[in-house]
Amino acid sequence: MTDLLRLATAGSVDDGKSTLVGRLLYDTKSVLADQLEAVERASKSADGEPDLSLLVDGLRSEREQGITIDVAYRYFATPRRSFVLADTPGHVQYTRNTVTGASTAQLAVLLVDARHGVVEQTRRHAAVMALLRVPRLVLAVNKIDLVDYDEATYLTIAKEFRDHTAALGYGEDTVVTIPVSAKKGDNVVLASDRTPWYDGPTLLDHLESVPVDGPDDTAPFRFPVQTVIRPRSAEYPDYRGYAGLVAAGSVSVGDEVVVLPDGQRTTVEGIDRYTSALDSASAGDSVVLRLAHDLGIARGAVITAAGSAPDPVTEFTATLAWLHDKPLTPGRRLLVKHGTHTVQAMITAVEDRLDIQTLALDADPGTLEINDIGHVAITVAEPLPLDDYDTVAATGSFLVIDPQAGDTLAAGLVGRPLVTTPVDA
Amino acid sequence: MTATESGVELRSAASPAGTDQLDVLESEAIHVMREVAGEFDRPVILFSGGKDSMLLVHLAHKAFWPAPIPFPVLHVDTGHNFDEVIEFRDAVVERYGLTLEVASVQDYIDDGRLSERADGTRNPLQTTPLLDAIADHRHDAVFGGGRRDEERARAKERIFSLRTAFGAWEPSRQRPELWNLYNGRHKPGEHVRVFPLSNWTELDVWRYIQREEIDLPTIYYAHTRDVFARDGMWLTSGPWGGPRDGEEVITKSVRYRTVGDGSCTGAVESTATTLDEVLAEVRESRLTERGATRADDRLSEAAMEDRKKEGYF
Ligand SMILES: Nc1nc2c(ncn2[C@@H]2O[C@H](COP(=O)(O)OP(=O)(O)O)[C@@H](O)[C@H]2O)c(=O)[nH]1
Ligand SMILES: [Mg+2]
Numbered sequence: 092m093t094d095l096l097r098l099a100t101a102g103s104v105d106d107g108k109s110t111l112v113g114r115l116l117y118d119t120k121s122v123l124a125d126q127l128e129a130v131e132r133a134s135k136s137a138d139g140e141p142d143l144s145l146l147v148d149g150l151r152s153e154r155e156q157g158i159t160i161d162v163a164y165r166y167f168a169t170p171r172r173s174f175v176l177a178d179t180p181g182h183v184q185y186t187r188n189t190v191t192g193a194s195t196a197q198l199a200v201l202l203v204d205a206r207h208g209v210v211e212q213t214r215r216h217a218a219v220m221a222l223l224r225v226p227r228l229v230l231a232v233n234k235i236d237l238v239d240y241d242e243a244t245y246l247t248i249a250k251e252f253r254d255h256t257a258a259l260g261y262g263e264d265t266v267v268t269i270p271v272s273a274k275k276g277d278n279v280v281l282a283s284d285r286t287p288w289y290d291g292p293t294l295l296d297h298l299e300s301v302p303v304d305g306p307d308d309t310a311p312f313r314f315p316v317q318t319v320i321r322p323r324s325a326e327y328p329d330y331r332g333y334a335g336l337v338a339a340g341s342v343s344v345g346d347e348v349v350v351l352p353d354g355q356r357t358t359v360e361g362i363d364r365y366t367s368a369l370d371s372a373s374a375g376d377s378v379v380l381r382l383a384h385d386l387g388i389a390r391g392a393v394i395t396a397a398g399s400a401p402d403p404v405t406e407f408t409a410t411l412a413w414l415h416d417k418p419l420t421p422g423r424r425l426l427v428k429h430g431t432h433t434v435q436a437m438i439t440a441v442e443d444r445l446d447i448q449t450l451a452l453d454a455d456p457g458t459l460e461i462n463d464i465g466h467v468a469i470t471v472a473e474p475l476p477l478d479d480y481d482t483v484a485a486t487g488s489f490l491v492i493d494p495q496a497g498d499t500l501a502a503g504l505v506g507r508p509l510v511t512t513p514v515d516a
Numbered sequence: 517m518t519a520t521e522s523g524v525e526l527r528s529a530a531s532p533a534g535t536d537q538l539d540v541l542e543s544e545a546i547h548v549m550r551e552v553a554g555e556f557d558r559p560v561i562l563f564s565g566g567k568d569s570m571l572l573v574h575l576a577h578k579a580f581w582p583a584p585i586p587f588p589v590l591h592v593d594t595g596h597n598f599d600e601v602i603e604f605r606d607a608v609v610e611r612y613g614l615t616l617e618v619a620s621v622q623d624y625i626d627d628g629r630l631s632e633r634a635d636g637t638r639n640p641l642q643t644t645p646l647l648d649a650i651a652d653h654r655h656d657a658v659f660g661g662g663r664r665d666e667e668r669a670r671a672k673e674r675i676f677s678l679r680t681a682f683g684a685w686e687p688s689r690q691r692p693e694l695w696n697l698y699n700g701r702h703k704p705g706e707h708v709r710v711f712p713l714s715n716w717t718e719l720d721v722w723r724y725i726q727r728e729e730i731d732l733p734t735i736y737y738a739h740t741r742d743v744f745a746r747d748g749m750w751l752t753s754g755p756w757g758g759p760r761d762g763e764e765v766i767t768k769s770v771r772y773r774t775v776g777d778g779s780c781t782g783a784v785e786s787t788a789t790t791l792d793e794v795l796a797e798v799r800e801s802r803l804t805e806r807g808a809t810r811a812d813d814r815l816s817e818a819a820m821e822d823r824k825k826e827g828y829f
Contacts, residue, residue: 095537146668161672161687164664166717173537175715187692194694317550322583330582336547336696365578377543377550377579390554414692428697431554490697497678497701499691 096303097175099192099225102202103212104181107233111202111273112165112178113143115295118280121167143273162192171299181212186219186462187414190502193220194488197303198227200294201252205238205270208248214255215447215462221259222412222464222509223502224484226304228256228266231294235286236272242288245270258450258512267301269294308373311399312340312348313478313486315430316392320379332363332379333388338430338485339478340396341373342380350386351393351476352403357384374485391432393476393486401486403474408442410480410509411467411491411501413459419467419501420458426492427471427503435472436491442466450511459501466507479506538724545712546579547696548675552657552710553579553586555700559657559710560617560650563589565605566775567732568661568713571721574730575712576659577612587659588615592646594638595622596756601775604733617653619645636757647683650707657700659710665717675714681705718773722798726791737794738771738786749782 100108115121165176177192193199199220203213220228230252238244249268256266269278270286271294277283280295292300320332342348346359361381362369372378380394388394395401413419419438427436444456444465452466459465480487487508491501552559561576563569569589576585591605609616621641624630630641650658664671674690676698691699700708713721725732743750743766744759750770759765770783771794788794 095540161690163668163671164715165671166665166715191692191694195696317547318554318580320580320583324582327582334550334579336543363581365581375540375543377546426701428699430697431551485695488695488697490694490699492699492701494701497699497703499694499699502692502694 094171095173095175096198096298096301097177097196098198098200098298099177099179099189099196100200100202101179101189101193101216101220102181102231102233103204103210106181106202106204107144107273108178108181108202109144109146110142111200111231111233111271111279111294112163112176113146114273114276114279115176116146116165116167117143118276119167119169119295121165162188169295169299174298186215189216190219190223190412190414193223193225194502196220196223196225198229198298198301199225200229200231202231202233203248203252205232205234205241205244205248208244209251209255211447213252217252217256217259218445218447218450218464218509218511219412221256221261221511222410222504224481224508226265227301228261229294229297230266230268231273232268232270233273235270235277236275240270240277240283240285242286245286245289254514258514260510267291267297269297308339308341310339310374310483311478312342312346312394312396313338313483314342314380314394315432315486316388316390316394317431318390319388330381331385332361332381333392333394334379335377335394335431337372337374337376337378339374339483341371342396343371344369347397348382348394349397349400350382350388351395351400352474353386353392354400354403355384355386356397357382357386359383391430393430393432395476401476401478403476405472405474406468406470407475407477407505408507409467409469409489410504410507411438411459411465412504413461413463413465413501415493415498415500416461417493417500418458418460424494425500426494427469427475427489428492429475429477429489430486432473432475433492434475435494437470438467438491439470440468442468445509445511449513451513452511464509469503477505480504480508481506538720538727541713541716541720542575542578542724544696544715545575548698548710548712549576549579549659551698551700552659555698556657556708558653558655559587559659560653560655561585561587561589561659562646562661563591563605563608563614563616564775565591565601565608565733566661567721567725567736568663570608570730570732571713571724572659572661573608573612573614574728584613588617588653590617590619590646590649590653590655590658592619592642592649593621594642595620595625596638596754598733598735598754598775600735601733604731608731617649619649621645638756643683650683651705655707656702657708657710659712661713662711663713663716663718663721673711673714675711676700677709677711678702679707679709683707685709719795719798722791722795726795733775735772735775735783738769738789740767741770741783742766743768743770743783750785751782 102108163178167174179189179192232245232248270289271278278293282293314335316333317335320334322330349356360383362372363379421438425436426433443452443454444463478487487505489503490499491503493500561572621638662670674693743752744763769787771786772783788797
């Protein structure tokens with residue numbers, strides 16, 4: 092268990108995400124005096140209470156339009172845990188920012204407005220969380236004050252959400268639902284006496300106590316080489332080290348490793364973290380590996396555990412979350428960035444597209460448009476040592492990049508990590 | 517009881533964790549720096565001699581050891597410097613064998629490309645020399661020490677942040693930043709600002725400085741100084757001017773939380789002469805670093821956002 096939780100908020104526009112985050116910061120006393128003063132100065136709320144959403148909506152256009160446009164990262168802490176929180180926008184056209192926030196989250200808080208219940212954006216965001224394998228979800232049924240703290244309303248929404256997330260593969264114990272009022276503070280940090288029928292945790296209680304899944308060091312070892320360190324100095328004439336971040340698993344001095352895509356075998360002779368020589372390193376550590384043989388390794392290679400090295404491939408199936416206004420054109424030249432290697436690529440076929448409402452897969456859609464999730468066949472110009480996203484997420488993920496504009500077009504996940512059960516919409 | 521009346525004992529915006537969290541932050545920052553070394557041709561580190569930029573140099577040193585830091589450093593010199601900071605800057609350049617590039621605001625004022633503002637503040641004037649230096653040296657990646665906890669517009673910043681050929685930040689067109697796969701593609705003339713300290717808080721920075729025994733300019737620790745009050749801050753006299761009528765000069769024990777242009781960087785009252793004492797103060801502070809000490813960020817609600825859009829740090 093680690094003492095840092097990375098979480099993201101999602102929901103549709105005006106459900107109260109920014110207010111909820113502001114409330115969390117405010118009630119955990121994470122707001123410093125000058126920030127609060129600035130918010131009080133800018134608040135236009137009729138009831139005279141500070142508009143807590145202004146604590147997170149930092150851009151001028153956000154304040155003017157009263158919406159969130161981009162992910163805002165916030166840092167707060169209680170005596171029990173530190174939090175990195177990504178507040179993401181609700182508008183459909185900003186779903187790419189929700190994907191950004193979710194890609195590093197260990198937990199997502201989805202909001203709904205108690206008056207409207209589960210809507211299309213809720214389903215879309217839950218599907219994005221399931222796709223990216225965000226391990227835990229919280230449904231905050233917000234604005235419970237506007238439905239007179241009505242239990243039946245809450246229960247109906249909670250059930251609909253549980254049915255949907257179950258169909259997306261979430262187990263019963265990974266989803267928690269909480270009735271809250273971000274504006275009034277009910278069940279955010281303090282238990283409310285206006286919801287006597289609810290005996291679960293407040294949102295903060297839950298965030299502080301939910302188990303955190305740290306980086307997976309039981310996964311097979313994967314180490315994309317970022318750069319080669321060769322000082323050629325008088326003091327270190329022969330030093331040659333491969334710098335990188337352990338993407339998955341762990342490695343010890345003496346381990347046999349395979350360097351992909353070429354497949355040479357060697358052993359790890361040393362692991363350096365700055366001037367300290369380590370015995371081992373695990374997922375999340377930035378280190379330098381020294382190997383027994385000089386194999387002419389460069390940036391882009393992946394050093395892997397000998398027993399579990401994937402076979403590099405040039406053709407594979409992947410799931411894409413399309414993030415760009417420009418739709419996918421099969422056959423166009425693209426780039427794929429996998430680990431530290433960027434290669435030319437082509438999407439040869441769009442096999443199907445997920446219907447967000449029914450969770451059915453519609454065959455042969457021809458293209459993917461912004462916010463679509465679908466399965467595609469990809470061909471790359473050089474062999475890539477891929478893992479399935481559901482086995483090793485760090486080496487099962489990639490970016491699809493436009494070679495001309497340089498824009499990121501899609502989030503790519505190797506294989507079919509999203510397993511859904513179609514439901515009646 | 518309403519939530520706001522709560523008596524719950526909770527800490528301020530700070531990370532209470534043990535050293536683990538610093539290791540995570542360090543690994544992330546080093547990963548970012550190595551990605552830049554791997555993907556760009558002409559990166560540069562913005563280096564003012566302040567604590568965040570000193571942290572960048574320290575992290576770069578660790579990231580590429582035993583090879584030297586593979587980036588030059590660029591100082592945008594407002595001409596309104598604290599002497600200690602310039603001495604410190606030069607000592608660091610010497611110690612790490614760095615190449616120092618200087619973009620001088622004073623040169624621009626002397627030859628008329630920029631004119632002094634009525635309020636004497638030079639922070640907003642840094643943008644043009646900065647962008648010119650980036651263009652002249654053809655830098656394609658520019659490391660900054662900005663942190664998301666500093667300010668609301670910064671909280672929206674990506675770790676790899678694309679700038680147009682005019683140096684502009686276009687917040688509504690930022691690229692999605694997925695997992696830890698950074699996209700540094702850019703067209704000729706564009707560049708990428710890179711913020712390895714994005715996820716650090718002020719307290720993390722100080723804890724790390726303590727753990728790593730990183731040297732800082734002495735003005736970060738309490739010392740006695742002649743100061744005068746303006747806009748609720750303690751300013752000091754210098755080449756940028758001094759007290760105006762009615763502003764009384766008094767001698768106080770102060771330290772700086774940020775180091776910037778002398779005309780608009782305020783000191784805070786402090787008796788913290790050691791790192792432990794500074795850490796204790798940071799833990800208890802009820803003001804953000806910028807709110808306490810930077811007149812430039814108080815100019816308007818969107819002061820930082822506007823300067824960032826124009827190409828500021
Ligand atoms: N009555 C009530 N209003 C709320 C609540 N939460 C948010 N709001 C209001 O709903 C509107 C949208 O909130 P905001 O936080 O900007 O929503 P976002 O678009 O999801 O970030 C604002 O006017 C809020 O004051 C709540 O719990 N109860
Ligand atoms: Mg919002």
